[in-house]
Amino acid sequence: MKVQIWANLGVKDVKKTEAFYSKLGFKKNTGPESEELTSFLFGEKDFVIHFFKEDSLKNGMKGELADLKQGNEVMFSISAETEAEVNDWAVKVKEAGGNVFSQPESFQGMYGCAFADPDGHKFNILKWK
Structure with missing residues (x-):
């Protein structure tokens, strides 16, 4: 199948x-x-x-659909090859009208940021260290 x-x-x-x-x-x-x-x-x-x-x-x-102001339905992850690429994503998202709710930073062996699109759907951009 x-x-x-x-x-x-x-x-x-x-x-x-x-x-x-x-x-x-x-x-x-x-x-x-x-x-x-x-x-x-x-x-x-x-x-x-x-x-x-x-x-x-x-x-x-x-x-009914999830109320994204109250919680999450899912978070999609997008890979990045470099920390600079993560930083570039954060800038592009803001310029496109999205909300970067977690600025680029190092955490748990990764470097990344997280954003919501205009409707509140969440994504993160991650570069594994």
Whole structure:
């Protein structure tokens, strides 16, 4: 059996989300697009994250979405090759309109930072020491 996995996240404004991830340099997925959905490819293996308009995703899930102001749904990790690359990510995220809630620093054998996109979805950028 061949299995493929991807993520589906809810967003308030599909166009704003599209602009944010485009500014960060992520590649648009050539898959399905609409006013209800934008999609990007992450990493060397092109992990797909679909960003659905919140109401559309709630309908498909038959339930409520996580309140990202109260907690986390998931945190995606992105690898970096150098500490300078981590620092560059922090600058790019701020310029694109994201929130760097954990500034670049050394911790637990890594160097990294963490950010939230405009809807509160969390990512960290990590360079293993």
